[in-house]
Amino acid sequence: MSARAEASRLPTTVEVAGATEGGRARARFSPFLIFVVGVGALAGFLYGYDTGIISGALLAIRDEFGLDHRMQEMTAAAILVGAIGGSLAGGWLTERVGRRRTLTVLATVYVVGALASSLAPSAGLLIAARIVLGLAVGASSQAVPVYLAELAPANRRGRCVTMFNVAIGLGILSANLVASEFREMLSWRWMIGAAILPAAILCACTFVLPESPRWLVGRDRSDAARRDLARVRPPGTDLDRELGEIERVVEVEKSAPVKGWRGLAQGWVRPAVLAALGIAAFTQLTGIEMMIYYAPTLLTGVGVDHATALRSTLWLGLVYAVMTAIGLAIVDRVGRRNLSLFMLPGAALSLFLLGGLLTFGLAGGDRSWPILACLLAFMFFNAGGIQVVGWLSGSEMYPLSVRAAGTSAQATMVWGSNLVVTASALTLVDALGTGGVMLLYGALNVAAFLFVLRFVPETAGRSLEAIEGALRDGTFRP
Template sequence: MSRIGESVRARRRLLIALAAASLGIVCGYDMSNISGALLFIADDFKLTIHQQEMLTTTVVIGQICGALSGGVLANAIGRKKSMMLVAGGYAIFALLAAWSESMPLLLTARLLLGVTIGLSAVVVPVFIAESAPARVRGAMLVTYQVATVLGIIAGYLVAYLLADSHDWRWMLGLASVPALVVLPMLARMPDTARYYLFKNRVDDARRALLRVEPNRDVEQELTEIAEAMREEVGGKFVEMLRPPYLRALIFVVGLGFFAQLTGINGIIYYSPRLFESMGFQGKFALLVLPALVQLASLVAVLVSLFLVDRLGRRPILLSGIAAMIVGDAVLVGVFAANSSAVSGFGYVGLLLFTMGFTFGFGALVWVYAGEAFPAHLRSLGSSAMLTANLSANALVAGVFLTMLHTLGGAGTFAVFGLLATVGFVLGYRFAPETKGRQLEEIRRFWENDGRWPDEIDSTTTDVQACR
């Protein structure tokens, strides 16, 4: 009987992971498939550089709107229904984009698609964190991030397979397939115990916990969840604008902002244009090589996640940003040389930059956002970070091609290298080493003006010894 029960629980965990992965794949697919589709949309609609940037940036603007409303929606209708709404929105708006016969309709479809992506960035991690057993929660959260990178790779490869037909409509419309597949999976799952308690549905909360971990002390678990929810009530944004948490806010928001301002999504959105400017030609070079870059970035993020609790946060963050700066320097040299003989080094530069990003910024921005604030400010701090992150994303998406055409590749990556250097200084100055620290200790770090309590005790002891 226990084996049967464990098998059922394993299937439920697999169902949660698959649902999250499916939405992650759609999110990643949309990030990259526009780069291939844009090659042909620009020809069909006779788009200028600014119009191409607008088409890309519209999705990011939608993401900001979706992210800002994701928490409200998840609390209003539940995590499960919100995810079903996201999946349905993905399918509908991807098909609407594929059927668009005019630029205004395509922009509208892309804006609405962006809203669903923004919603998923908030709702899916919350659903996983609240649904998964504690011992596998981290792995399931990683599943969503890994699936997003796999979706990015899939977007490039689908564009490559359809490049001969120039059929950008299929490139965009295929995003609806995994979204439609995941809908019946979501319909079979319950909502989370935390949501049920939020709505005072205690019996439903108890059943939800029993489905996931029937051997746990459910009543104690319900009490702990209720206490945690009470701790999270009462946080106000103004509290983060003054000491002791102003320092934490500057760090977390700055980390999210520079993670995007350094140019990573500009590379993802416009990879074919970027490879063209380095002298690469042919559909394989323009669409498959970017996919291989993302495959390398997937390896980098997995290595980072393996090392983050062994080496610590600071060395991983700083070494990742340092690799980005080296990649920028290589790209500046390649573009300055302006010779096809060194274009291969440009590919190496992109590998260094992208792997450095996923190893450092990409892996740790959410770790620090979750650790930096006490419970009653954690969601506000994460929202502030995500808003800064998406705003920088929109800025880069809106000017990347213009920079490439006006400043040239050397000037563009010189700017990004300078911004990465500022991000490195920010991390070096403000990033705490939180490996092995309890959340309460981290709170004391900010309250002590960026010093750990044990460091203060050690200093005091040394002073007293000198006396």
């Protein structure tokens, strides 16, 4: 059967997302689904805290171990090296043992990695421990959005998955709060070790989570899929209809001649791969991680005092958290594409202005407020736009037969881009100056806008099955 003929068997309209009476029942949140989303958010919190705490801890680590700028980059980037490995392994693990058990494994690694990092007696062992911690960060960035997307009703999928992004922001904010307000009370070891408690709670919670119905149906366990689906749907939901849609897609996918990583190269899948991987790259290349990891270092380099530099990261974290929360509230109504296109120009303009101020020496030292204002404006537009849709788009664009491989590729692209930014940031500043680097990132925000405009279609309000149908019949385009 041809791809176009098979597409006719799949839902291709927004009706399956909740336009009917039964759909409205599915669109409501059940109490247990709220708990599931909360557990996924806890994984996002750990992602944000473990990556963000290095910003405030790095100055103390530098002083204790006598690190030069290259070793500082290696210490900050170590978690990203592990994240690349974790994102690659995450797809294989979610397919082999299931989404829920994968969350249990990564929660355990979160505990071990945070403990080892906090006890590291040397810079080399700290780097090694943070690589281990990065395995959990990378795997959670792949597994959690997929898990939440596959459990959520179509009309609320954006909110459910974006809670992961909001929690990342809360984790970064918490890390900045600890670093700026408790730096006199806590050593960097306690700052990093504080993540052990939420990681242990996450591990305990995973044992009561449901499995993804889509994963269960793919293993011919429809009865178990019905039971777990019923746990996350309110009374009165038409489970037969929703399971029927899943089973039709699974039937088509089982007969697919190419699956997994090789399946990503198929012509009909390629538009999703291009759109999702492009968004993944631009979430990092537009400069967000530069600000999260190195804001205190950059600010002290242009004459801002140590305390003000650390406190500025707290404000950056607060803006990140608030804007991702606002994005959570509006992303299903405004749409993924529209939100990105509206916010990216503001992010670019903020960086161009900041680059100009620094290049021409118009701010710095005692005149630091224009620098801080530009940084906060950039965070407002970037965190409220492309950061909101980054993980969400990857979790919903890939067809079921290649979803694990696709989301692994998605997470790997995020962490690979992040690694490039983090490992080169201070070197670029040394070569181009802080102002020149900001101008470079401003140009990358312009490139991100043009990419979304040309290659990224809207997916809001469409079920995963309808998106797959659009890919198969060639209508997945802006």
